Amino acid sequence: MLSIAGGFTSSETTLLLLSIGLMLGMGRALGELAKRVGMPALLGEIVAGILLGPGLLGRLLPGLHAELFPRSGGVFLAQQSLVLLAITLYLLVAGMEVNLRTVWRQGRAALWVGGLGLVVPFGLGFVPGWLAPDWVGGNPEQSRLVLALFLGTALSISALPVIVRTLIDLRLYKSDLGMLIVAAAILNDLLGWIIFAGVIGLMSSASGAVDAPSVESIAAGTLAFSALMLMPLRLLLRRLVPWVQDHGRWPGAVMSLAFIGALLSAAATEWIGIHAVFGAFLFGVALGDSSSLREETRATMERFISVFFAPLFFVSIGLRVDFVAHFDGLLTLVLIVLATLGKVGGCLAGSRLGGLNLRESLAVAAGMNARGAMEIILGSLALAAGLIGERLFVALVVLALVTSLASGPAIARILRPAKQRPKLLGYSGAGLFLAELRAREAESAIGELAAVIAREKHLPEGPLRQGFLERERALSTGLPNGIAVPHLRWDELPAPVIALGISRRGIDFNTSDGLPVHLVVLILTPTANRESQLAILGEIASTFPDRAALAGLDGVHEWEQLVGWYEERLAARNGA
């Protein structure tokens, strides 16, 4: 019987649907499980692939495995095309997390950390690739220069999505230190991908195939395409996105714009001779820069990808390779040591040069060492392109997972002493409390509360408000629990100051879930004491873990009531 998918027989259709259902089913189930125990979802998804792949199912039921996941034919091509689509859309979302303005705002420190955090591990990776290409597992038919360049890139890449998620978990994402880490990682990723695009191009050029483009055309193409995407297209999207948001139905229209742009950009880079995913990534960067793109749109797209496409890709990683047979403990260990030494050393040096103290520098270095999905994508591209063998690929995947898992606990341990719990309200008072904010929008709410601080603490109102607003525009401080925490550091301040305002109706703070904010906490800390900001942000996040905690705000009309309400929450938290 013919299927609607002309070209497939009925039994191929059955196998295709069954295999995708199994990949998604196992991937999502183990991914959720991994999250439950505090690990990244992609770890569970890769394990699901190993279970369905040659690692387990291929050993237990080789016949079934060969039918479900064949190595050629229609079902194979269909699965591969889905994986291609999945990775293209995944890179789009990864690119959208790259916020170029964040880098400029963080300035010198971000440049140092991003630069040295790239150069040092790149050097450490280049050496073994150049000296011992066979031992690390390069393809002997490939040039050792290409392999050395690839390994340098692989050790120096960092994984922005993992870093962002770690910072969110540690409640550091919206802090200044978190922004610095993110900015450095953005710079690092952007440079890393541009280098990698060149490497992939070089490799196909060196392969001597008939249709291979020349080195010069690859290099020119990479640079020209990057420049095109990051300048004219980025500026075009800044105008186009608001237009689409106004004229199309939200969020479908903007999402479609993103998907279509990513697919066409991916086709363009593949045509140039660098890889498809690079085009999708750069389109994401250009799109994510548009300040009118709402946080909620970004979050909706991420959900869309993470529910369907991302699991398909990561499961396919485990499916592709026999992880059990190709695991080389020594190689993996050497790579982990080199990668960590290079990244931590480079970032530490960069942070110190950028003016951070030692503890902050260590935290930044620990954060930057996470590699996650980006490393895995890089590895799988190199594997598919025949640059590396399965042994090195498996080592890179393990490297990615280990560095990602270690990053969060390491930051937490480094910063732990800073987490003495302040009594939030100790920095505030009746004069710094507004029982009902008049504002309906974030900027006017910040203005109201900044005026209160200026009056009570005899500070200049204009610069104060301006400082809070600039910080807010760089990255919204609205948290998903219905609280916003605009913060600013101020040079000559003896102790932190906090102003609180309640809005029963709710204020739009451009939160990722689109829900309104009911409690606005303006935080002003001494510039010299960076840790007080982290401590206060942590305190707020742990006292009010979710929206439900705000229900009691309903009955708060006076400062004394607020204090009582807050003490209750504190007691409940400490009791729990």
Added chain:
Amino acid sequence: MLSIAGGFTSSETTLLLLSIGLMLGMGRALGELAKRVGMPALLGEIVAGILLGPGLLGRLLPGLHAELFPRSGGVFLAQQSLVLLAITLYLLVAGMEVNLRTVWRQGRAALWVGGLGLVVPFGLGFVPGWLAPDWVGGNPEQSRLVLALFLGTALSISALPVIVRTLIDLRLYKSDLGMLIVAAAILNDLLGWIIFAGVIGLMSSASGAVDAPSVESIAAGTLAFSALMLMPLRLLLRRLVPWVQDHGRWPGAVMSLAFIGALLSAAATEWIGIHAVFGAFLFGVALGDSSSLREETRATMERFISVFFAPLFFVSIGLRVDFVAHFDGLLTLVLIVLATLGKVGGCLAGSRLGGLNLRESLAVAAGMNARGAMEIILGSLALAAGLIGERLFVALVVLALVTSLASGPAIARILRPAKQRPKLLGYSGAGLFLAELRAREAESAIGELAAVIAREKHLPEGPLRQGFLERERALSTGLPNGIAVPHLRWDELPAPVIALGISRRGIDFNTSDGLPVHLVVLILTPTANRESQLAILGEIASTFPDRAALAGLDGVHEWEQLVGWYEERLAARNGA
């Protein structure tokens, strides 16, 4: 150069990404355009396919067209597998709109309309298929019985998603008449698909292929599978969905459950020998029945599908066939006349037998005549299976579009005289107004307002509240504009009664956008006067088109203020 999608060359990868980008780009752009001028999106999407397909691009640039949309090879298989995935997920969502409880609640009338609305057009379609198989364009190698059965099914199917959208546009969806139409369409669709699954099975069985299952096994498989999905699986999902919602992260976990279930069910039906889409549809029916599945989850999934997968499928319809060459005006006209006569006649008879008056019956018949996507899917399955030729396929697509487009205007014209605008507040009064509802949940808000009606109109409070609640449980009356309109008909009531309540904090009414409701309008109308309900619902929907219109509620604390506020809105609307 090898691509990450092993098995594809770099130029194939480029073409694949480019073709999907173009399909999505053209499809979404023309789909949005169609919506803008009040047509269904799928019309624009099909036109996009015609422009990219043999209809236009194939004529203008045959070389480019053949490269982008080849008829064999890797790119072809990849595109076809995406279309298969798209239609599988589309049918899942279509199935989820089938709410079996709605059918039981509407009882006798729905059975009559659904039954006769299926049987009469089925008969009218069977006759030409049986008598003139060649003229209607059947494949001469197929049995004429199979063709006649198919054509009967094709003329009798109705399109639930189109009907739901039409009713929403006309503000009739939440009315009792709207519920009846939906219930009848559900019954109609369910039976139609079961028949069609049998027809497809019969056909492959009659084809005499080596691996073709026997007629008996097809029939037994269809019935056994339907019974399994609609009984044990449905009951299992009723328990599983709340568990997944509690234990996974919303809405990703439930969406994944839906996708995985649909893919595996589709594989199962394809394996049985009926078609893959049938399994996805039935799984959707079983899942949609779970009362704990939130409206918002359903809406999120529909958005997910309609932004990416649905456009790919409908564009592929236009791509597959040369609509210009295969359009047969006479055949199309005959089918439209037969289909409309059969459907309108059958539904009219059914509605009258079910106890509706003539005008209501005409409205029901006009609504049921929409065919939309379901017809197109049926046709494309039959085309892919070789049962029908391209001429009949094109006629069926045009039939689907024409009947869908005609349906809305026809209902609106039939019901127009009923739309004399009532002054909403004329049915209410100071005693029927609560300036601040105490309730936080839908059921208690209904209870508060029902008590008010009972007190003012001397009606029994218990049965009144019970009636409103039962109606509410069948289908939430929360509208996306922040208003909820629980309604009930009451036997011995001289005139409609309306009670209004305001909630500044908002009440969860299980709306499709998940946003809270701020104005609750309880509507009690005389049973005898069905049109008064429609008129009041229409009045509310057009006076408060969106949430912004509710901003003024903030200052309403007395009945006089509410009247003034409402008159202002009315004046603004009439002025605009």
